[in-house]
Amino acid sequence: MLTRSDFNPAFWLRNAHAQTVFASKLRPSPPLEIERERLELDDGDFLDLSWLPERGLADDAPVVIVLHGLNGSLESKYARGLLRQADARDARGVLLHFRGAAEPNRLPRSYHSGETGDLDTVVQHVRQRFPRASLAAVGYSLGGNVLLKYLGEQGRHAPLACAVAVSSPYDLKCCAEAIQHGLSRVYQAHMINGLREAYEHKFSVMEAPYPRPDFKTLRDFPSFDNAVTAPLNGFKDADDYYARSSSRPFLKHIRTPTLILHAEDDPFMTPAIIPTQADLSSAIRFELSSHGGHVGFVAAGRFGEPVYWLERRIPAFLQQHMPDFERCSQGDTTQEAG
Structure with missing residues (x-):
């Protein structure tokens, strides 16, 4: 309801x-x-x-x-x-x-x-x-x-x-697009920075399974998910990740x-x-x-x-x-x- x-x-x-x-x-x-x-x-x-x-x-x-x-x-x-x-x-x-x-x-x-x-x-x-x-x-x-x-x-x-x-x-693709506009970009930058620091630390203590991307160039969720989240977790790309993982x-x-x-x-x-x-x-x-x-x-x-x-x-x-x-x-x- x-x-x-x-x-x-x-x-x-x-x-x-x-x-x-x-x-x-x-x-x-x-x-x-x-x-x-x-x-x-x-x-x-x-x-x-x-x-x-x-x-x-x-x-x-x-x-x-x-x-x-x-x-x-x-x-x-x-x-x-x-x-x-x-x-x-x-x-x-x-x-x-x-x-x-x-x-x-x-x-x-x-x-x-x-x-x-x-x-x-x-x-x-x-x-x-x-x-x-x-x-x-x-x-x-x-x-x-x-x-x-x-x-x-x-x-x-x-x-x-x-x-x-x-x-x-509920719809990850829509969210990844919406958070790139207006003041919402401040939240995106904050979250991306947190993810970047976590992965940089992680791959400083263990070997990455593929060549590490330049994290500094990944400034929005589509690029980050395409370069990091998707390949690390068995998805073809960011769109595949969004489609298969959205709860809606x-x-x-x-x-x-x-x-x-x-x-x-x-x-x-x-x-x-x-x-x-x-x-x-x-x-x-x-x-x-x-x-x-x-x-x-x-x-x-x-x-x-x-x-x-x-x-x-x-x-x-x-x-x-x-x-x-x-x-x-x-x-x-x-x-x-x-």
């Missing part, structure tokens, strides 16, 4: 860029304790998981798996904020660092918008560890695209009780109760990317807001203080589909600056 969101932006953050930058850069980093786990993979590589500390929870306590965006990590404030909400509700929470996101991985391949195999490995790992627990997954931006594609691939066999995707790039064609096959949150003013893409009702399966609730930016959604509380609305809406949806995901017993923590 495609419906309007009840999100209202803070009166001092109605601009899409203000929403995006405030949530990602100006918000104090929510404090968080974590326990690290390295999951060894059958192909010789590894994935790093960051768990909330065990606090004597029951074996059937629900588990929330968090998927970060491009260049994201445990340091991403949206991830830390949601994990704090899970902790406050006596649920387990774990952040999946995609392959190579936390530190250089062992193989030339990397994570990308369509890589769902690693997510499936982690879901099965969590299911084996907590066989009686209900599982949910929440993905942001690139992580949202991965999650939606995974749910569509799995169909009725998806082992999740519910899922949430925020600010997802998979939405109609999703059978897991799924909430999708999206803002029409998302500066990473244009409104043309927004799926239609015909694209959605009956299991999807797509909430569309006029404002919110990219993974922003900052509202105002008493005296105008920031309220991180995603950390209200997402737990409310999880509670609908995971009864054990209870309301915080110690008060609402969504307005805390830290």
